[in-house]
Amino acid sequence: MNLDNNQECSSRNIPLPIQREVRQRCGFGCVICGMPLYEYEHMEEWAEVKRHVAEEITLLCDQHHREKTGGLLPKEVVKEADKNPYNLRKGVSKPYNLHFAGKEAKVEIGGNSFTCQDRGYGTAMVPISVDGTPLIGLVLADGHLLLNVVIFDEFNAPVLHIKNNQLYYSTSPWDIQLVGTKLTLREAHRKILLEIDFYPPNRVVIERGRFLRNGVEILVRPSNLLVTNNSTLLSGNHAHNCYGGLIIGYHEKPIGGFMAIAGVPRYLGDRKEALKFERESLSRIEQASPK
Ligand SMILES: [Zn+2]
Known part of the structure; x- marks a missing residue:
């Protein structure tokens, strides 16, 4: 884990290279449902950690983000899904993945x-x-x-x-x-x-x-x-x-x-x-x- 630039950030803006790392790790979608439009979510409370570390950030769609904020979606479930993101699960069809290939x-x-x-x-x-x-x-x-x-x-x-x-x-x-x-x-x-x-x-x-x-x-x-x-x-x-x-x-x-x-x-x-x-x-x- 490289904390050099990220320890004790005062800004909530996540640096672009970290966003890129999180996107790739989460399969370019909400880890719960795969939706390709999402928000970056700190799995630990931001107020406590105040740092941007790729491993501690996940992707949630608008709906699942609101459920988590409202307490309907437990933090543990999000953490589990983060380890096994929807878009990367075996056997899951990927209509949601905005995949690009070609020249x-x-x-x-x-x-x-x-x-x-x-x-x-x-x-x-x-x-x-x-x-x-x-x-x-x-x-x-x-x-x-x-x-x-x-x-x-x-x-x-x-x-x-x-x-x-x-x-x-x-x-x-x-x-x-x-x-x-x-x-x-x-x-x-x-x-x-x-x-x-x-x-x-x-x-x-x-x-x-x-x-x-x-x-x-x-x-x-x-x-x-x-x-x-x-x-x-x-x-x-x-x-x-x-x-x-x-x-x-x-x-x-x-x-x-x-x-x-x-x-x-x-x-x-x-x-x-x-x-x-x-x-x-x-x-x-x-x-x-x-x-
Ligand atoms: Zn979702």
């Missing part, structure tokens, strides 16, 4: 797509970015995909933050479901805010979503993307050997994408008109396509 990854979003080469640990893909903030990102790491999502509300305040599969921050209870390889995020029991399908080993499809940032609204549909501010409808764009998708606004470090839009009118769009335009455009496309 190339493909991201499809709203009927558009891009492919990129695996450049090794930490290769990042950015399907949507606004003003330098990636709203959704995927990182290739140790043969797994790490999901990054920031959801902002109408007032431009972050309401949910997932950082490398870690549920980092949320203001209200979120409903996060994983059925098979489909991940759905809902705000409480309301409408879907994000729906992602993982097709191991190297394809990710973002089917639905609503992204807001700095007065820009982007809607992701199964067949198209819509920027409601200026009725930009995107469908059928493909970029190869590229690390981005729809890139809006100024980026200090430029990202290539299948579409980059520098100037978008903010907060001013006529949402109703944009939705009407989308309906009309899609029905025209439908009529024009051969039966």
Whole structure:
């Protein structure tokens, strides 16, 4: 055990190399149920140990974390599961493991797509970015995909933050479901805010979503993307050997994408008109396509 840097930490932020070690040891999922979105949990009370040691930290999903905090899930059960994590158990099917393999990854979003080469640990893909903030990102790491999502509300305040599969921050209870390889995020029991399908080993499809940032609204549909501010409808764009998708606004470090839009009118769009335009455009496309 190497305690050099970790003894008596004052910060609750777990250093990244330790996070990586914990992820690998726990099979990239909640040790109880395998869910690939999780929180880092100190098995010993943080107030007592005040240190970050990989062996003392485990992964729990939102639900099991709450059960442990509420006393429904005994510490001993968590410790047992930590020794034999769900995703590493023999004979357990692994639909939950966001496994990645191959030289190339493909991201499809709203009927558009891009492919990129695996450049090794930490290769990042950015399907949507606004003003330098990636709203959704995927990182290739140790043969797994790490999901990054920031959801902002109408007032431009972050309401949910997932950082490398870690549920980092949320203001209200979120409903996060994983059925098979489909991940759905809902705000409480309301409408879907994000729906992602993982097709191991190297394809990710973002089917639905609503992204807001700095007065820009982007809607992701199964067949198209819509920027409601200026009725930009995107469908059928493909970029190869590229690390981005729809890139809006100024980026200090430029990202290539299948579409980059520098100037978008903010907060001013006529949402109703944009939705009407989308309906009309899609029905025209439908009529024009051969039966
Ligand atoms: Zn769990």
